[in-house]
Amino acid sequence: MPFYQWRGADLILDCHLQPSAKTLGFAGQHGERLKIRISAPPVDGKANLLLLAFLADEFAVSKQQVSLLSGQQSRQKRVLIQAPKRLPEGLEIAPPGNIASSDGAL
Numbered sequence: 093m094p095f096y097q098w099r100g101a102d103l104i105l106d107c108h109l110q111p112s113a114k115t116l117g118f119a120g121q122h123g124e125r126l127k128i129r130i131s132a133p134p135v136d137g138k139a140n141l142l143l144l145a146f147l148a149d150e151f152a153v154s155k156q157q158v159s160l161l162s163g164q165q166s167r168q169k170r171v172l173i174q175a176p177k178r179l180p181e182g183l184e185i186a187p188p189g190n191i192a193s194s195d196g197a198l
Contacts, residue, residue: 095126098188103151103173104161111139111167116146118183125168126183140164143171151176 095106108122113129120127130146132138140160148155151173163169179185 094185095121095124096185099172101175101188103176103185105147105171105173107143107163107169107171109134109139109143109167109169116142118150118180137164140169143169147171147173150178150180152178 097104106125108125108127110119110127110129111132111134113131115129116131117129118126119129128143128146130139130142132142144158144160145155148158151158153173153176157174159172159174161170161172179187
């Protein structure tokens, strides 16, 4: 089972967060979840805020189009990205309807 699913034009990601990491970025898969390294500590929601901002940038959407569906206090998170405009290279996320795009843009 992949770490993502499409709900119409919206993308849902199942993530495993590694807070307080030295770098910020995608780090492959952790079981059936997408592992994401976050440089912010898991204090006062800082890691969650950085995660949402990072995903907004990577998927070329505004911060308001990215929301946490579950996992507010956990490393295991489910995130909704409304109508992503870009699919980051290397994640192998198939576009909705499985129509591949050469540059990752939707």
